Amino acid sequence: MALPAELAELAAEVSNWGRWGERDERGTQNLIDADATRRGVALVQEGTHRTLALPLDQTAPQQGGAPGRIAPLRTMLSINQTYTGQDGDAAFNDDTVTMAMSAGTHIDALAHVTYGGCIYNGFPDTKVTAHAGATKCGADKIDPIV
Known part of the structure; x- marks a missing residue:
């Protein structure tokens, strides 16, 4: 299915392709310079922290209905695994995450x-x-x- 002509026209109108040169790979992030950072900092009034993180588990939100997309799956590889095998020695925990890269936190x-x-x-x-x-x-x- 082809995109509507109106969408193609709008895309051409708002495109930033070439705005920062033909080799640019950053897009509008080029607008975040030292002056923009100072302007942003000047707007701070409360100094509170806000997380941008989302759960990395089976309750994580999923975007759309992409076929085959699953909620993030974390698997523990090692739990309190000692380096020497002796109880009380230095130990580590390790895990792995399987997730669709365009869902939840990414x-x-x-x-x-x-x-x-x-x-x-x-x-x-x-x-x-x-x-x-x-x-x-x-x-x-x-x-x-x-």
Whole structure:
């Protein structure tokens, strides 16, 4: 199914492709410079902390109804495992998480969506592969923002 013509027109109107040069992989994050940070800090009135985290468990919210998407699954690999096998020695806990990367808590990137065979700024969608992930416009291009 093709996108409605109105959507294509709107996309062209609001596009930032090329705004910061043809090699840009950060998009509107380019607007968050030192001056923007100072303006943001000046707005602080209470100094309270707010978490942006969501549960990383079976109760985590799921976005949409993507086929095959499951709630995050955490599996404990080691619980109080001693390095030497002797009780009372240094021990560690370890776990692994299996989750759909676009559900619940996740890091999004400009490579997350394609349009017309391209990711952000006209990079070909072939820059996202099963083996290497996003080699252009990936989450590794996101600078700290808080």
